[in-house]
Amino acid sequence: MSALLDLLLGIVTGIGGFVEVGSISTSAQAGAEFGFQLLWAVAVAAAMLALLTEMSGRLAVMSKRTIAAAVRERFGIHFQAVPLCAELVLDLLLLTAELGGAAIAVKLLTGIGFQWWVLPTGLLLWTTLWFSRFSIVEYGIGLLGLVTLSFVLAAWRLGPDTGDVARGFIPSLPSHDGVRYAFLAISIVGATVSPYLLNFYSSGTIEEDVTPDERWVNTATAYGGDVFGSVVSMGVLVTAAMVMQPLQIKIDSYEQAALMFVPAFGRWAVGLFAASLAIGCVGAALEISLNMGYMLSQIFGWSWSANKPRVENARFSCAFSFVLIAASALAVLGFDPLRLTMISVALTVVVMPLMVLPFLVLMNDTQFVKDQRNTVVGNAVLAALTVLGALMALVVIPLEILGG
Amino acid sequence: MSSSTRAILSAWLAGVTSGTYTATALEKTLALIEENRTALANNAALLVDPRGARLADAADHLSRLVALLIADVRAANAEAARNHLAALPLDRERR
C-alpha cells in the first residue's frame, strides 16, 4: 500500500514538476511558429528523460550513491572537474532564468517590474529550503505544480483537430525556416533533459531510503512521471499553436505569451498563466538549488541530507543557500529571462554528451548496480543517445546563431 | 510585433484582460521594438539601403503608436485606443 502511494505521489510530482521556464518557452515558441509539427520532439525528449531518470534512480537504489558520487568514484576528479564546472555554470544560469520567470509572473499580476520581485522570491525559496524536509519540498512542488495542468485544459478546450495533433507526432520536414525548426527541436530536448534533474532524482531516491526490492517503484515513477508530465509540455505547444500561430504571433516575451490563455480562459487567462509560470519556475528553482547542495556535497564528500537539521550539515546548507543568493543577485541585474532561458537550454545541449557518457559505464558496472545492469537494448539506446547528444551539441550553437 | 500589439489590445478592448496587464505587456513590446530600432540605427550599411531605411521608419512609427497605446490604456480610453489600433501597420513578417 505504501509503495503504491509512493508511486502515485511520485507520478503526481513528475507531472506537477515537469514544466518550468525552459519547457514553457521552447514549447510555446515551437507551437507559435510551427503548429503541431514539433510534438514529436516533446515526446522524444520525454522518452530520453525517462530513460535517464530511471537509470539515475536504479544507480542510487543499488549502489546507495548518486550520479555525482558515482562519477567521482569511478572516473576520478580529473574527469569530473570538467562536467562539474560546466554544470555549475549551467545550473546558475538556469536558476537565474527560473527566478526571472517567477518574478515576471508576479509582474504580470501587479504591473510592477520583475526585478523588484527577484529578491522576495529568492527569500521565499531559501526559507522553504531552510525549514523543510525533503518530502515537503518534493511533494509540495508536485501538488502545487498541478496548476500547470491549465495548459492541458486550455489545449483541450480549444478543441484541436485530433488528426492534426496526431500527425504532429510523426517527424516531418517543415515548410519554412528549416534552421529555426531544427534549433527549436534541439532546444526542446535541452529544456527537458536537464542534468540537475538526474542528480536530484538520484539524491531523492537516497533521501527516501528506497530499497532494492522497491526498485519497481523507481522504474514506474521515472517513466510514469516523465511521460505524463510531458503531456503538460504538449499542452503548452498545442495551446500556442491554436492561439498564436493563426495570428502569426511569435513568442517574444513571457508577458505576451500569457495571451495564449485568453481564448480558453477569458478573464482568468492572465491569472492562470501567471500562476502556472510562477509555480513551475519556483518548483524548478527549489530543485536546482537543493541539487547544488547535493552535488557539491556528494562530490567533495561532505555529509548531506535535507532531512537532517541544517546545522548538522553546514557545508551542504551553505552550498544551496549560496547558489540561491548568487542567482538572485544575477537575476536582479535584469537580464531578459526569456533570452537567458534560451541560452541555458542551448548550454544544456552542449553539456549533455558529457552527462550521458558516464551512464554507459556505470550502468554496466556490477560494483555499482550489482545485478541490475542495463539490458542490451538499454545499452543500445543509451549509446544512440550519447551519439545523438554529441551531434546536437555540435550543431546547437551554429543553429542558434543562424536562426535563434 | 505589430500582430502582438494588436492581440494584446484586442483582449483589453474585449474586456478580458486588465489595464495593468495590458500596459505591462505593451511596455515589454515597446522595449523590444526599441531594441530593434537601436540595432537598425547602429547598422549604417542597412540604413543606406532604401529597404533598410523603410524598416527603420516602420520601427519608428510602430514605436510611437505603441507608446500612444500605452497612454490610452493607462487612461482607460478605449476610443483613442481603437483609433491608434487602426493605424497599426499589418505585419509582413516573413516566417
Next chain:
Amino acid sequence: MHIVRDLLDKAVVDRHGRNMGRVDRVVIERRTGVPPRVVAIEIGPSALAGRLSATLGRWMMGLLHGLAVDEGQPLRVDVNHILGVTDTVKVDLAFGDTPAASVEHKLRGLVKRIPGAHR
C-alpha cells in the same frame, strides 16, 4: 597501481561509520630498488586542488590558511590506520577529533545563528 585506484576518490568513514570526506590524494613513497608503496591518504580541499594542479593546490592552501582553517593543510591518515576498503574506506579515527572537521565546525558556528538551523 590497483591499490591507489581502489583508494582514490572513495568516501572515507570513521570508526563509528560517520562520513569523513573523500580520499583526495594518496601519498606514495618511492625508494630505489623497492616497489613504491602507499604511505598515507589525504583528505581536504588543498589535497584535492593539489592533485588537479600544483598551482591550484598552493592557492587553495593559501585560501584556507587565510580563513584560519587547519593552516591549509589536509588531513593525512597513515595507511596503518585504514581498517578496511569496501565501498568506503574505513579508518580508525573519530571524525570530531580530526582537523578535517574544521571547515564544517566553522560553518556550523555561522549556521547555528540562523533561526531554524536546529530543526
